[in-house]
Amino acid sequence: MELRGKLLLFVWFAAMIGVLIYTGKVQIFEHKFWVERAKEERIRGSSYSIPRGKIFDRNGLILAYSAERFSVFADPVLVKKPEYVALRLSQMFKLDEKKLLKKLTDKNRRFVWIKRAITKEEKDKLKALKLKGIFFKKEYKRIYPFGTVGRQIIGSVGVDNIGFLDNRGLFGLEKKWNKYLEGVVNFKGRETGLACDVYTTLDIKVQQVAEEVLKRAYEKWRQKAAYVVVLNPSFEVVAAASWPMPENEKECFLPKKMRAGCFFNVFEPGSVVKPLIFKWALEKGVVRKSDRFYCPGYIYVVPGKYKISCYSTHNWIDAEDVITYSCNVGAIKIALKLGKQELYSLFRRLGFGEKTSLDFVGEEDGILRDIKKWNVVSVASVAIGQEFAVTAIQMIRALMSLFSNGEIASPNITKMIVARDGKVIKEENKKYERVFTPDMGIVHDAMERVVERGTGKRARIKGLTIYGKTGTAQKAGPKGYEKGKYVVSFFGYVKEMGLGFYVVVDEPRGKGISGGKVAAAMFANIVRRLYEDKEYRVLSVNVPKKEEEEVFYKIPDFKGKTIFDVVKRLTGRDTKLIVHGSGVRVVKQKPQAGSEFGATLEVWVK
Amino acid sequence: MRYVIYVILASIIAYGLVVLYSASYSAGIKKFGDSSFFLRRQLIWILIGTAAMLVVSRINPQFWQRTAPRLVFFSIFLLFILFISPKFSLTIKGARRWLKLGSYVFQPSEFAKFAVVIYTAYWFAKYGVPKKIREMLSLLLVVGLNAFFIMLQPDFGTGMVLVTVFFALMWIVKVPFKNILSMFLVLLVFSYIYVTSSTYRLNRIKAWLNPWEDKLGIGYHVIKLKTAIGYGGLIGVGLGREAEFVGVLPEQHSDSIFAVLACELGYVGVVILFVFYFLLILSLYRLLMASLEKKKGAVFEYVAGLGMIFIIAVHIFFNIAVNVGVLPLTGLPLPFLSYGGSATLMFFIEIGFILAISRFAEVSSRKRRRIRL
Structure with a gap:
């Protein structure tokens, strides 16, 4: 009788050890997989984000901002004609067609990234193809207008806890003030980040x-x-x-x-x-x-x-x-x-x-x-x-x-x-x-x-x-x-x-x-x-008021201004400037004042 | 020897309360505007449980042996009341599992496990080991009735624990193996009918076999638990931060508390928990064996004591196995960690029973020694 009791207890121990080993497998060897999955679900779910805060230098020049982009993902279960979809996508984004096809036919998954952070034009082009099972998620790409200048101080960003692109500070101020800069992500009622702007004392x-x-x-x-x-x-x-x-x-x-x-x-x-x-x-x-x-x-x-x-x-x-x-x-x-x-x-x-x-x-x-x-x-x-x-x-x-x-x-x-x-x-x-x-x-x-x-x-x-x-x-x-x-x-x-x-x-x-x-x-x-540089003088930190913030997103009337003013206003944007004519004073502009900044800005100078 | 149990138990409870607080504070705020609501309620139950354990440890096991028939009858009676009277019962999420007495609720199925173990031990001590199934019909009827009413609630998990423990006890007292096997086959047929009788149970089996097939539907719960566990990695995401990364789990502070622990404290925390449980079960078993050394031939104490250990051990195994997805989803508490009054109370009483066996074995051996002198 006692032997049998011991034996059963031993069976229990063995079973528990089995479960423990299995848990170890899930937690250690499959860890990355589950982290990815959790991120996928969060992005796929009702979460959304608003852009991360901007970082300014002491003269109000933008050192870092987040530009709207779109990320493409697929739900393999809903994708029809995966070969065709893979072909079109690979042509469009120069991706490996075979890898893409493998992703699109993995019926065990309902979320696979195709390409992250594409521009609105690319998105519209892709949308026009009306591919089934292909979706978009708005994301933001961090842009540093001055490139590598001051980056040890400004920092860099990576994918955040929720899984959104470029919303987690990795170095420098981006890391130091991440709590404030973080773009608001709403995930199951939990909001992350405040999307505040940071005004630094740096002079870029x-x-x-x-x-x-x-x-x-x-x-x-x-x-x-x-x-x-x-x-x-x-x-x-x-x-x-x-x-x-x-x-x-x-x-x-x-x-x-x-x-x-x-x-x-x-x-x-x-x-x-x-x-x-x-x-x-x-x-x-x-x-x-x-x-x-x-x-x-x-x-x-x-x-x-x-x-x-x-x-x-x-x-x-x-x-x-x-x-x-x-x-x-x-x-x-x-x-x-x-x-x-x-x-x-x-x-x-x-x-x-x-x-x-x-x-x-x-x-x-x-x-x-x-x-x-x-x-x-x-x-x-x-x-x-x-x-x-x-x-x-x-x-x-x-x-x-x-x-x-x-x-x-x-x-x-x-x-x-x-x-x-x-x-x-x-x-x-x-x-x-x-x-x-x-x-x-x-x-x-x-x-x-x-x-x-x-x-x-x-x-x-x-x-x-x-x-x-x-x-x-x-x-x-x-x-x-x-x-x-x-x-x-x-x-x-x-x-x-x-x-x-x-x-x-x-x-x-x-x-x-x-x-x-x-x-x-x-x-x-x-x-x-x-x-x-005669113009150079150290100003006190310039904080634009709320109304000026509005103006920031709209193109001002450049007529009569110098080309240098135009350039100044374009710092911190990825708007391309096209200049017609020769001279300094702006006589005409396209798009008109008051509209939003687009991919290009054309000015005619005299 | 008994103090070892107290120390281990205290460690598990302290460990569990930390995790419980981290798993329940947001629910506490949401439902009651009080982050420590569940923690305080659980603390009260732990205090009541501890008191009950100390009382039970001072009751001679023979008292339970004497009252076994009345005990199991009472258990069936409670389950029956629950079944027939909506007035005295509480239904949550389609399962009628709670008896309501004023503002107090109690789960008779938790009591049933205790009563069935006591009765089984009583029966074997009284009638010996039956050679034929026919000879043990009265026992089967009593256990069967308990299991039947529990399954009706429906509470598949508790029913499974009850049946598993009962089968283990039959094997231990050496009921002929072919009899156990035939009973098992009958049980299998019943289970098949039971599971296929409802789509919800069938879905749970399906979700267990392949949660990915419909991962936003029935597989959701299974995947969610596993995601939380996998997300924890080696060292976890930190206390109180599970929901931040994975989202709130279903039954976060009761049945899924293991997943919360695994996520927040990682594999390290899981291993610590396992060590605690191993120590608990091992020391309970050694305590029981040491007391039986002093009191030879005590069938009731042996069977009932082992039965109590099995209840706790099987709960631990089933709960964790369900959480990591090894077994199909079913709601079972994790002893001394999950939030829940009746279950916590009964686990304490079950340990109190083993302590009583130890205490009274000492008393009787002391008495014997005194007589010899």
Whole structure:
């Protein structure tokens, strides 16, 4: 009797194990199939979507929007004459006829995708064929009018949870604000997404120039990495470019290329920290403008043991010129006068070693050792920007405090998020903290002289007032600092533009590498190109009002306007412009003002 | 040894409540404006069940042996009332399964399983093992009546559990195999008639065999459950997020709770559940065997105890097998996980019964030892 009880229990165990294995098969090996099926059902069902929100740059140019498209699917059960249907479809979309036929004859399925995101014209053409069992679903394709420009920041999109095309943020702002941007999909009473618009502080033009300069720098210096961050005194990120970067649409889906290194990669900044320490020393009264330092070309930090050398023998040098010529000996002497406590408290105030609270999909902390671990050598090292590590955004934020009356705040990329009804859902609200007193005269003079006659001469541009500082930091390897490997950088603030630029090049290859040679020249390239474009000026973020939104979808009356206005209005659309005649002023247009934008816009100019 | 059962039971219940909450909060809001409505109701039933289990564990099993005929008669009586009187019954989705007493509802079929097991054990203990079918007609009649009324409700699932457990018990007490086989054949004929007598049951069989044939019609339910399970993958989509990806399942917080668990916690969560159940059944069985060591030759305790374990084990197997589509669709609760008052209460009582066997075996062996001294 007992044996039989045991046996039955064993049968139960065996059956349960069987079910467990079967469940494993369904959950693990068939997982993808069921996920696809669930998506199919959701799309096939009553779900619909409205387009994902748009992303704008600070001048109201569209960086990302979703254009209406149609996706074709078939219900194999309803398809009649599958051979004919397959033939027509394959001709139309250049698809493999055999594969198509296999899909169309799979009677086990009632939903198969044929082609996603076709245009309205294509749809109308297909519809005219009146094929049975072929259906359409409205979907939206994400379009980035500026291509790969700024994509590390803007991001990319993919298929969303429900199964709709291009509605899930994969990188950058698209990911960060996905909750707000997501197009509304209604699936069984559950609505996803709010389809809000995001207004960024980016200036796509500055971004474009910065990226081009980084690309060109690679041809020359073959650097491992490079960053350009542009901040204004309100700590808004105007541009942030990082090498390596995506160079075509395909690469916009590679995590390796889409990583915004300027927020994530840490490095020892080098001499660019000197103005900050100098200002602090002035403020604390340990150094005065009239002070002079003697630089024999080296300094023993630990007598007889640890020597830090200078770029050259500066002999007697003015306090200001310590910055101008980036004198290590002078900087170290100033730092030693301040003492480690003061240095550490300055660095904490400047936010080194902690996140800047940037509104992005994460950033790195940087490295600042605890003061308890500092020794004499640390004070000296820190004074010349070694022994601690920062991200590019951290460094430029700290430096910008010298140009925002001594106050510092968290940087931001997003200005505001606006709902479909025009309500502002999120708005950047800055909290400033004071680091320095507002009197910047002496520091500004010193930094101006860096560009005029100091280490950053290559950054000079006629007609512009530039405050700069170079940095050349040695890179630490496993066995101390490595020879020939540098992180070179240049920070420059252009008074006329009201912008601070921070250019960093990690491990450029070549001879005589220095911040003044590599990074300052790149800075000059960027600024010169922006300056040459007379029209260029940084505007405050422009948020179109509700009525203007309406206008956005309608063609305005271009008569009397210049061709440039037309081009401007067409940015962010895939409307093709056809220009007749020669000249600048528009005399005639087709379609007429007030109608909606179509595939083409023709204008006649005189 | 008994505390092991308490620990395992507590773990299963805690695990189940988490899943129940995640499976029922939206339904709670929709129907009652209260996300924790089902959770709180279930908690109350768990408290009642626990109390019932503790009470039953202190009742000498011989009490049940004595009252077995009255118990099974009472069960038939309840089922009969349910059958004849619409006034005292509640019909949901075409099945009249609930007795209504004021605002309280109870499922007599849940009680019937308990009563039938007790009566079967009582019968074998009293009359021994019959050699011929003729000799066990009275037992067959009593069990048959219970099964018949349950099938009439209709409640195919509970009927199946009852019949499966009864057959297992017959085999265990060594009713000649040819007799069991002939009874099984008769049952098969009845089942065939039963299933083909309604298109709805026939459709369920069809949907089981090939759910894709009409996947928006009868196969919908089957596919939906499997989709939810498959969607879960290895680690699941996260608690409370099943509906977001797959949509609300039919009987989400009761019969389909396994699919919700599988979707939200993935295969990892499923394996954990299986481990819990294996431990529960194994420790119940070992507890029963350990108590019978102390009390040799106790046919009633042995058969009834095993019967209780089988009820729970068969429920677990049937429910999960239905959820993953191995068996045709039928509504059965998953012990200690599904929402439902009567079923939860009865599962507790069934465990309480095994605890009672253990407790009183100890008492009697202690007594014996004392006498020997």
